[in-house]
Amino acid sequence: TSLFNYLLYLNEGQIWRLIKLIRIIKAFKVFYHNEFFLKIKQIFSGENGFFSSAIFRVCHFYFIFLIISHILTCIYIFLATLSSPNWIVSLNIQDSSFSFIYFASLYFNHTTIFSIGYGDILSKSFYEKIYNIILMIVGVMLYSFALTSISSLIQTNRVKYQNYEK
Numbered sequence: 579t580s581l582f583n584y585l586l587y588l589n590e591g592q593i594w595r596l597i598k599l600i601r602i603i604k605a606f607k608v609f610y611h612n613e614f615f616l617k618i619k620q621i622f623s624g625e626n627g628f629f630s631s632a633i634f635r636v637c638h639f640y641f642i643f644l645i646i647s648h649i650l651t652c653i654y655i656f657l658a659t660l661s662s663p664n665w666i667v668s669l670n671i672q673d674s675s676f677s678f679i680y681f682a683s684l685y686f687n688h689t690t691i692f693s694i695g696y697g698d699i700l701s702k703s704f705y706e707k708i709y710n711i712i713l714m715i716v717g718v719m720l721y722s723f724a725l726t727s728i729s730s731l732i733q734t735n736r737v738k739y740q741n742y743e744k
Contacts, residue, residue, distance in 0.1 A: 639727060643720070650716075651683045654709060661703040668702050691717035 658664040665686070666672050671679055686699040690713050701707045 635727065635731060639724065646720075647684065647687060650687050650713065651680060654683045654687060654706070655679060657703070657705045657709055660705055663702045665699055665701055665706060668700060687713065690714060691720060 654665075658666045666679060666682075669682065671682060682699065686695070689695045690710065701710050
């Protein structure tokens, strides 16, 4: 079955969970363009700020990564509620606390993004497997972006230091 056919047969509870998930993504967009966040950025970056722009960019990237990790973790938990069997049932943690399930999902996401995964948490449903494919693609892009950004920061600071020495 396709994802669109499945969306037609969601029950009311699943629809509300999907709407909440979409609202989380919207909240991230609102927060990112918030006036308070922009003032914090202005205070901590630039020549008159507490940190150099390079340090601020690294901290900013890390903060964005944490938010994206949280959203991806929530999506993976949500996908487990769509069908059975799923990764939660296969680990036999369906009776565990939400925080335990949350950290298991976070662990899975980070091992998938930063390595090839360990195989201790396996996707069982079709939707979880599609999610894994997307997560691996996002992980490669995120990892490439991080390495490129860090090397660019190092190069920029090196040039500034060499100009300062002259």
